[in-house]
Amino acid sequence: MDWSGIFNEIFSVIYNILYFGVIIGMIIIVILDNRNPVKTMAWILVLSFLPLVGLVFYFFFGRSTRRERIISKKSYNRLMKKPMAEFVAQESYELPADQYQVAQLFRNTNQALPFEGNEVDIYTDGYTKLHALIREMMRAKHHIHLEYYIFENDPVGRLVRDVLIEKARQGVEVRLIYDDVGCWHVPNRFFEEMVEAGINARAFLKVRFPLFTSKVNYRNHRKIVVIDGRVGFVGGMNIALRYMRGFDWGIWRDTHVMIKGKAVHGLQTSFLLDWFFVDQTLLTSSKFFPALDSKGDSLAQIVTSEPTAEWKEIMQGLCLAICSAKEYFYIQTPYFLPTEPILAALQTAALAGVDVRLMLPEHADSTITHLASRSYLKDVLKAGVKVFFYQKGFLHSKLMVSDDALSTVGSTNMDFRSFEHNFEVNAFMYDEPTALRMKEIFLQDQRDSIPVYLKNWEKRPTGQKVKESVVRVLSPLL
Incomplete structure (x- = not known):
């Protein structure tokens, strides 16, 4: 009797049962997750026709995060106390009739407050945006808050880092949030030098085994800068040389805005919520929300979205x-x-x-x-x-x-x-x-x-x- 052949047959049957059992089990999990049907079908197709690849991809990217509040309602109300007071104190503000519902939707789903009297400068290339950013950071007296998906260890990244280190040594509070995946290939030493100089730098959702799979799919793509609670930047540009230089086949065309006025309170609130998430420290002092005079004629509203929220x-x-x-x-x-x-x-x-x-x-x-x-x-x-x-x-x-x-x-x-x-x-x-x-x-x-x-x-x-x-x-x- 060929025992070797029998064992191989038994092993093959057990392997196939386990293999297809895992695939079918994963498909059932995807279905029971009650996702968007389009996304559900996409995962089912991947798992059915590319099972090994599908399993790896689902393990790393497919599992849904549990939707929960990042911050308690009580703590959130403490953080919003000053911005809400500034919002209520507005004598009057007028929204275009056709946009009233849009602004109201954001208030109801995101607690985003519309503020009048803002000055908005628009930047369409990396050089002018970087120049404005460094100029405003050099003027900082109290704090600089930065949040970027990508903060490269290249000439631009090192220039911004050196400015931040200089300001930290002058006594300015500097806080930096960088996305761990966006900065995967940046040496740890790059950020350690900032920390040694007195900068509070935190990675957003650090990705490390065995927790890798629960975090890699949910990234902080925001680009926020708040300086002294009076000047804010938001847009599409990260801190990297390619946003200035582009590629050998063409320029890098992007859009960023600098805001001066009460809408900066919205950017500050967003940053401080993320800071609480990465540092478990709730910063609500009025020094982060100074009284601001009207700077221009723009009515602005800062709106955020995140996978942990109830609404998109x-x-x-x-x-x-x-x-x-x-x-x-x-x-x-x-x-x-x-x-x-x-x-x-x-x-x-x-x-x-x-x-x-x-x-x-x-x-x-x-x-x-x-x-x-x-x-x-x-x-x-x-x-x-x-x-x-x-x-x-x-x-x-x-x-x-x-x-x-x-x-x-x-x-x-x-x-x-x-x-x-x-x-x-x-x-x-x-x-x-x-x-x-x-x-x-x-x-x-x-x-x-x-x-x-x-x-x-x-x-x-x-x-x-x-x-x-x-x-x-x-x-x-x-």
Whole structure:
């Protein structure tokens, strides 16, 4: 009797039972998780046709975070006491009638307070933004708060680090939050030098085995700077040389804003909430929320979103804003992997006669997300959305403007990851002068772009269409 053959057969049967049992078990777990059906089907397909790869990807990226409050209601109310007092003390503020519901939605879902009297400066390249940032940091007297997804150990990162160290030695309180995944390849020594100089630097959701899988999928994509509670920065640019230099094939085109005025309270609140998350220290002193005079004519609202929240605040607000547009809605985004609500809103607005324009980079920094983005273009082109490919370089800007009344800049991309997995922040402005400046920026970029026509788009090579369609299946997971 061939005992070796019998044992091999038994082992093979046991292996197959365990193997397929694990796959079927994982599929059942995905189904019982009650996710968006599109995402559920994507995971089922991956687990069914690429089981080994699917298991690894689900282990690292697929499991949902438990939705819970990051901070207790009592502590949150303490943090919001000063901003709320400033909000209530406003003598009057007027929202454009067509934008009232958008602002009210953000108040109800995100406790975001609209503040009048803000000055908004817009930066469309890394050099001017970096110059303004360093200038304002050098003026700091009390504190500097920074929060970035990427803080590189390169000439730009070291320049900003040295300024922060100098200010810390002068007695200025410096706090830094950097995303652990965004800064994975940055040597620990880079941040240790800051800590040794008196800077409070914390990594957001440190990723270490065995806790790796529970944290890697939820990243802090925010870019926030608050200086003395009076000046704030928010937008799409991180701290890295490529935001100045771009690539050998083109410039890096981005959008960032500096805000002076009471809306800085919103940026400060967002930072201090994240600081509580990483440091378990609740900072509520009035010195972080100084009394501020009117600086300009912009009415602004700082809105955040996060995977631990009850609502998808920014995505819901954008859906409402798109559907509320009467004349036009212009969008710049580096990645276009829209959720079903966003896609339906864009199609509905365009079919209703609204001038909807979508600008994407012709070439991107990620092949997979770029292919997935292109797979959605036929869907919007058929509805009448005007699509443009930016040609001067990589368009990383997250700028949107509508009806000469609403504009927004921040860290949020128009994709699944930003809407469902990342911690994001956007500034929403409700005034005509700011909207007109944003509109002109979009139209200037449109002059450096080429239009995409449905008839020509449908003629692209079949192989290209197949690659895009295959990657699109994975778009909810990207």
